[in-house]
């Protein structure tokens with residue numbers, strides 16, 4: 001199973017598009033792993049998590065043709081995860097000889113609303129290659145060989161945002177963003193599931209700035225606490241690959257600085273283009 005972090009920044013990107021703060025200026029100068037685009041993940045070649053506003057640049061940067069994607073699981077309707085206007089370029093005169101005839105987009109009610117607004121504007125020839133499947137927290141979804149369980153995230157009051165458990169050929173991933181410190185009911189569900197994850201990716205938007213347990217994102221300290229809880233639950237062991245991702249410029253997320261910060265906890269720092277093989 002291949003898991004590729006395509007984007008590892010929070011909503012504004014890093015460096016942020018209109019920002020002159022010293023962190024953004026340093027990232028502009030150093031470039032490399034310090035350049036972070038909006039969150040998106042590719043699993044194998046056929047499943048995307050989120051369709052961010054940087055999807056096109058992700059395809060370019062990683063030398064990908066996204067015509068093999070069959071499933072798009074969207075976490076929530078914030079712009080940095082759900083910006084589907086480019087889906088209109090899939091078919092008709094815009095794309096030829098695509099490998100997959102049909103893409104299924106999965107999401108909550110907020111994502112569905114956004115999807116429908118894009119779908120409305122599509123040429124009928126392009127519409128036929130899409131369908132939407134509404135999903136609910138705790139209800140397992142089968143997508144080809146993937147088994148996905150959406151869980152509620154502590155992130156926004158206007159819809160139920162999801163974090164995802166992804167299972168594929170015996171491997172299990174917990175993709176835990178965007179979210180604040182997970183709800184107790186989520187920890188309880190995970191404990192009862194008996195799952196031991198091969199990989200966990202956590203929301204670390206706030207980096208080392210102060211952050212309450214009730215906030216809608218996490219900082220490093222809350223990520224470490226989440227990992228401790230997962231360990232107590234038996235959901236991770238010494239073999240689990242742990243990652244933090246989705247960093248805001250306000251936390252100065254220079255790759256070297258973050259690696260130093262998380263090294264003592266055995267947590268790897270995701271960067272754009274990082275591929276993990278499980």
Ligand SMILES: [Zn+2]
Nearest residue numbers: 010011080178
């Ligand atoms: Zn986000």
Ligand SMILES: [Zn+2]
Nearest residue numbers: 019021024249
């Ligand atoms: Zn900045």
Ligand SMILES: [Zn+2]
Nearest residue numbers: 076078155178
């Ligand atoms: Zn968000």
